[in-house]
Amino acid sequence: MKIKVILTGGTVGSEKVNGVVKNNKDSNIASMWKEKFNSNIDFDVVNLYSILSENIKTENIEMLFAELRKDYSDYKGIIITHGSDTLSYTSAFVSIFCKDYKIPVVLTGADKVLSDPTSNGYSNFTTSVEIIMDNRVGVWTVFDSIFSADTVMEADYFSDKFRTGNSPLTMIKCSKNITFNNKVAIIKMYPFIDFGMINFDDNTKACLLVGYHSGTADENAVDTLLSKCKEKNIPLYLQGLNKESALYDSSNNLQEKGVNLVYNSTPEYAYATLMIKVNS
Incomplete structure (x- = not known):
């Protein structure tokens, strides 16, 4: 063969x-x-x-x-x-x-x-x-x-x-005829980040925040990003969490404010999943 x-x-x-x-x-x-x-x-x-x-x-x-x-x-x-x-x-x-x-x-x-x-x-x-x-x-x-x-x-x-990285907990289904007309923004956390500089266009349908290794992010800074996302009706996802590890207070607070927590996923896999999701 x-x-x-x-x-x-x-x-x-x-x-x-x-x-x-x-x-x-x-x-x-x-x-x-x-x-x-x-x-x-x-x-x-x-x-x-x-x-x-x-x-x-x-x-x-x-x-x-x-x-x-x-x-x-x-x-x-x-x-x-x-x-x-x-x-x-x-x-x-x-x-x-x-x-x-x-x-x-x-x-x-x-x-x-x-x-x-x-x-x-x-x-x-x-x-x-x-x-x-x-x-x-x-x-x-x-x-x-x-x-x-x-x-x-x-x-x-x-x-x-x-x-x-970890094996993903879930796997999305992908249409065999998918086209990628909508976008996903990826932002990586770093110290002193100012989300005030971030703007989204109308084709951005999700935002993936790549957190620190503990699945955390500066919750006060993320408040600004979350506000911008809500203005555009863009769901915000925080990547980097592990189901086997403790959830930090900052991540828990962000979840309570409306941030979606992504467990057991590499940044690449989380990005691919969201790109397929927003274009399906």
Whole structure:
């Protein structure tokens, strides 16, 4: 049986020119991997789009979903190659969209261009193929390690290592024909934040506040944000809480004022869930 490979660009589909990483729309890791390892695996490759993933738009997610809607009954699995900068976000979206798929779906990429002998691109692709050949049904993210796609968190700035969070308590259903016309704002807490500078346009239908590691936020400052949200009829969500941990007084007070508390969810998964919710 065949393995579908969906190319979307990123470092794994790039080359280095005069010290600068540039996208190469003709790069095809599947064919390069087959030649390198003398494999007879049948890859069905589609070059869906070729971008550096920091430039991803909602249209790209819609294109990916359209490709994933196709009939894969004759396939053993699907590999999606992707840039590492937003890999954890696309992983969250795909984990929701493909949650009922009966074949493995794997997202992967590379830390360096494939011509660099220290790149992890080939080893990541090898692991992705092994997951599919072992029929590990689910949605996975491979980048040095194997992560469940609904728990993977963006890579550390300095080590380039991805992290894993809690498994979500609930999973939203996603329409197979969804389009993303409405927006979700993400705001990250930091000391001395002034929410007076925040304004929402009419297409913003939810606001996700990424709290501190204890699932907390400056409740006095958030009062201003909550007031702005209520003026626009925008629900406000606070991410970062853990069902196994104590609820802090500040978070409890915010909940009593109307803030929705999000438990056991990475920022990426919470964002993907809200984006799907406000566009369904």
